[in-house]
Structure formats: C-alpha cells, structure tokens
Amino acid sequence: MSLPGWPTDLVPAQDPEFFGQVTRWLLDRLPGEFRDSQSRKDPVALAWVLRERIQTDIELMRRLYATARTASGTQRPEALLDTLSVVGAQLLRTAREANCVSSALTDLRHSAADTSHLH
16 A cells, blocks of 8 residues: 555655665656766655756646636647646645655654664
8 A cells, every 4th residue: 555645656765675766766757967977876865856857846736727818829728728737736746745754764764774773
C-alpha cells in the first residue's frame, strides 16, 4: 500500500530498491543538465531543486491562466486555458509526489542518523 500522493512509478521508501530508483525518478523530472552534475549523487538536494522548480512553474501557470484571455493575443483563449489547466494539474500532482519523496528522504536520513551509534 502506498501513501496518498506517492508517485505510482516509484517503489515505496521502505523498499530495498528505493535508493536505486529515487535519483532516477528525480532526474527524470529535472532539466537534463542535472544528469551530468555532481548533484546527481545527492537525492536530497535533487528533491529540493525539484520542489522549488515545480513551485515556480505552478506560480507561472496561475499567472498565465489569469492573463491568457487578454495578454496571449490568441483568437481561441478557451483552448489555451484548457491546456494551461491540464499542465497546472500535472504540476500539482508532481508537487505532491515530490513533497512525499522529499519527506521520505528526510525521514530516512534522520532514521539513519538516529541509529548510527548502534553500528
């Protein structure tokens, strides 16, 4: 059973495959330049960048939606508004997923730190 908002294409954080998949999941949602950077080895940092980027994109979609009828110059604003709505909904879903993944990474990091004295 997965948590509400958890990505359907990522195993749960408790799965042994999680750390092997989470970086790839994050990189798939970020600009390609991150694949070649040293940051690709830090899923916590990637999750932070993804959350910030998505939030900026959501704000942009809201602004575009609010001004599409008057500022776009299109003769078919309804089609544009429909597209902006679809993209906005996708961004909101990805934001929920990224927040879940980020929380899981933080929880796992804290759990590892809490038990490090036992090793």
